[in-house]
Amino acid sequence: MPDPVLDVREQPPVRRHGLIFETYAALDPGTAFELVNDHDPKPLYYQFAAEHAGEFTWDYLEQGPDVWRVRIGRPEAGTPTT
Numbered sequence: 001m002p003d004p005v006l007d008v009r010e011q012p013p014v015r016r017h018g019l020i021f022e023t024y025a026a027l028d029p030g031t032a033f034e035l036v037n038d039h040d041p042k043p044l045y046y047q048f049a050a051e052h053a054g055e056f057t058w059d060y061l062e063q064g065p066d067v068w069r070v071r072i073g074r075p076e077a078g079t080p081t082t
Contacts, residue, residue, distance in 0.1 A: 003071060007036040017044060024048075024056065024072060032073030034061065040068050048072070 006023050008016045016037075023033050035041065040063065048056050061069040 003032050003034045005034045005036060009036060009038045009067075017047065020044060020072075024052075024074065027074040029074055030076040032057065032071050035068075035070045035072055037068045037070070038066070040064060041070060 004023075006020065008019060011019060020035060027033065035044075045058055048058065055074065057071070057073040057075055059071040059073075061071055
């Protein structure tokens, strides 16, 4: 089954991080979602690293220039993270 996709390009910037973190919080261990954005979400990566260190995975699937796709996951216990 493919990962669910969260496309935030049509969302106001002020709503984006909230939606992304809500989606992450709803993940079961060992699952992920695909984030679609209109810019490099690197600041979001740093926020994840600060708030969820060792509890998430982050894999770029596409890196612009117009669309960025990142697979963000919640690993199972004992699985190495990004």
